[in-house]
Amino acid sequence: MSTAQQVPDILSPEFAANPYPAYRVMRESAPLIHHEATQSWIVSRYEDVERVFKDRAGQFTTENYDWQIEPVHGRTILQLSGREHAVRRALVAPAFRGAELQEKFLPVIERNSRELIDAFRHTGRADLVADYATRFPVNVIADMLGLDKADHDRFHGWYTSVIAFLGNLSGDPGVAEAGARTRVEFAEYMFPIIRERREKPGDDLLSSLCAAEVDGVRMSDEDIKAFCSLLLAAGGETTDKAIASIFANLLAHPEQLAAVREDRSLIPRAFAETLRYTPPVHMIMRQTAADVELSGGTVPAGATVTCLIGAANRDGNRYREPDRFDIFRDDLTTTTAFSAAADHLAFALGRHFCVGALLAKAEVETGVGQLLDAMPDLRPADGFEVVEQGVFTRGPRSLPVRFTPRAA
Known part of the structure; x- marks a missing residue:
């Protein structure tokens, strides 16, 4: 077992500026670190993070979410296990896969993307973060829910406050208070709408959640509110950063951008490689149910384990030239990249694999395709360099681009 002093601390400005060199040191010489400030055990190798997520032996739980996310969302599906988890997942999952996603919500995705692009396509300039990425997934989710x-x-x-709370590794009391306040405000906003949809259902996801029933179980108002809160935060933040990162990576590799522009079937490859290379979520936590042996030592029972997705996805024991962005790499399987069989770790794995993965895929395929149609000669603004920000979640701070103006 190694000590945190051997690598840059995850709370340090050096780590926040660029975590990838620290990730390399961790994987190579400090694969298990006890981090005093967060009272957690940090793991960074692919084999260890994969083992934690798949958890075939029942050694890792999501009990950490009792203190990590319940204060801002309420009790969510992420905290459940066994039959209770299976039933709740069965209640919400249909809207995020198959025919319902394609037939009911794909038009919603297409419309919201087009509306945002129409606001700047005639100007010849845009910030793909501020003008598009931060707005697109939130608009889609609001539209899906009928909000x-x-x-x-x-x-x-609200979702910015929630994400700040989840990433509040230093324990800033102001961030904690803002997160708790968000839970109250969101509940006051949602409960009247949920009651209205129960009485007068519409053709929207919120109405479907109100009516859904599996094995005689229906979701309570609190269940639905907590799920909507989780959906807005997790779906907004991750897709926001994924779309910005895809373009940041492609703009840094013009030959790959040209390939995607010519062949849109490569968009899923660009998305999958971005999830591996610059994942939106860099850390996910679990809690041990018993003493567990991992690379570098033993984690005691009842301990919090911080899984570094950003480190594991660049493990040279799993990927060749892991620090190189390459949408054509043959050691990343695109066909399974948006399922529980994914070989990158950005959506987690196992029973808590991201329920919204296919929604994110649909948003990215639509958004990237429409943006490339509107900006065929897309290029970075003169002198601009990508600056990433965030530790718990991470993505470009801004992404100003130029292009030839086009009419809607």
């Missing part, structure tokens, strides 16, 4: 998109700024403010 008023005019409340976008409130939704964005």
Whole structure:
């Protein structure tokens, strides 16, 4: 077992500026670190993170979410296990896969993307973060739920507070208070709408959640509110950063951008490689149910384990030239990249694999395709260099681009 002093601390400015050199040191010489400030055990190798996520032996739980996410969301599906988890997942999953996603919500995705692009396609310039990525997934989720998109700024403010709370590794009391306040405000906003949909259901996801029933079990108002809160935060933040990162990576590799522009069937490859190379979520935590042997030592029972997805996805024992962005690599399987059989770790694995993975794929394929149609000669603004920000979640701070203006 290694000590945190051997590598840059995950709370340090050096780590926040660029975590990848620290990830390399961790994987090679400090694969298991006890981090005093967060009272957690940090793991960074692919084999260890994969083992934690798949958890075939029942050694890792999500009990850490009792203190990590319940204060801002309420009790969510992520905290459940066994039959209770299976039933709740069966209640929400149909909207995020298959025919319902394609027939009911793909038009919603296409419309929201087009509306955002129409606002700047004629100008010849845009910031793909501020003008598109931060707005697109939140608008889609609000539209899917049948909420008023005019409340976008409130939704964005709420999910920003939630993500800040989840990434509050230093324990800033102001961030904690803002997160707790968000839970109250979101509940006050959602409960009247949920009651209305129960009485007068519409053709939207929120109405479907109100009516869904599996094995005689239905979701309570609190269940639905907590799921919507989780959906806005997790679906907004991750897709936001994924779309920005795809373009940041492609703009840094013009030959690959040209290939995607010519062959849109490569968009899933670009997405999968971005999830591996610059994942939106860099850390996911679990809690041990018993003493567990991992690379570098033993983690005691009842301990929090911080899984570094950003480190594991660049493990040279799993991927060749892991620090190279390559949408054509043959050691990343695109056909399974958006399922529980994925070989990258950005969506987690096992029973808690991201339920919204296919929604994210649909959003990315639509959004990237429409953006390339609107900006065929897309290029970075003069002198611009990508600066990533975030530790728990991470993505480009801004992405100003130029292109030839085009009419809608």
